[in-house]
Amino acid sequence: MSDEDRKSKYTTISIPRPLYSRIQKLIDGKGFKSVSDYVTYVLREVVAMHEMESQEEPFTKEDLEEIKKRLRALGYI
């Protein structure tokens, strides 16, 4: 990826230097290529967890009855 490409596809956030150093030590030999990689990994995990808490049902009550009818007809329930 070119520098220009990288600039358009990534952004920078700041974290305290001591935390950066701790992470650097922590990831040594663990497969992460950089502190940025690790921070991205952890943030995605945390964000996904919060998103999971606020999601709604994918079907309405009317859908539900229609679906159950077909499942019964096919012998699944």
Add this chain to the structure above:
Amino acid sequence: MVARPHGGRLVNKVVKDSRRERMLREVEELPRIHIDRNTAVDLENIAHGIYSPLIGFMTREDFESVLDFMRLSNDLPWTMPIVLDVSREDAESFDEGDLIAIYAGETPLATMVVEDIYAYDKKEYARKVFKTDDPRHPGVAKVYNKEDLLIGGPVELLNQLPNEYERYTLRPIETRVLFRERGWRTVVGFQTRNAPHIGHEYIQKTSLAFIDGLFINPVIGRKKPGDFRDDVILKAYETLIANYYPKKSVVLSIVRYEMKYAGPREAIHHAIMRKNFGCTHFIVGRDHAGVGNYYGPYEAQEIFNEFPDLGITPLFFREFFYCRKCNGIVHEKICPHKEDVRLRFSGTMIRRYIMEGKAPPKEVIRPEVAETILSFEKPFVE
């Protein structure tokens, strides 16, 4: 609780009732393109939410993000491009912003708002998705055969493709209700393109030891000569379930999908599809979605480490085999014996027995399953 759909909301782009009738009349007036059966299957999968959160074919932003980061432009994990290719000639009949009709043969399948028309580099597509630009790779060959332009935008499905396995077809909205009705809090998805042998059975049953329900989801679609026919696979699984599984713990239902053989990237895609069906777990075996020697035997398992936010838990399995000394089905982690006492579940060996009209050894395939397969005059694709 079953898994939430990928991206949080199950997509439904199937047009119903009176609106459908009106759209079918209007569709005659629209610029039209024709698509092949495999693209039509992708379209149906979008419309039924199997590819949630996609609401249409990918725009350039998503396409490039998937190639570069294995994520959609909104950062959600997504590893396989879902694209609609058109010729330059076809693309002259519409502009960005237009509503077009998509036909499969003479049938108006869907409408699409063209948000984006863009060129792409086929070699780059191949290298990033398949890790090779070798035209002998079947997935790469298909990329090279695509037209020069891609179009992206939301679709609405007007007609379903003919489906000879409708009785075995459940859509994500239906499996989600079914899993809930069965009281399953955890569901493991199993993808297959084969009639079941004992190795498959052990992987599934090992998973069932700690998961509430098993969702066996054979992929139905174009296959290569020598593969088991789709109806054979289904009947063989029905026999296996009837004889060897607690029926309340298993659901058998198909998904129409064309294998791309993209190994690790495709394993993630398969997991996302099963997440949308409601699975909380997904079985990933040796060389999942691989072909030839393009991928390492466990590369399709290792890639899951890059997706902590996938929202479905992979279950990794090594290859099971029968060990004469252990006198049972085992795998490398639990069997200390040498290769000469191990009987591998080789597809080639099973095929050879079946082609000779003989049942493979009972250590390899259940006798009832073998009998079912042998009851077909031509069990293999010709």
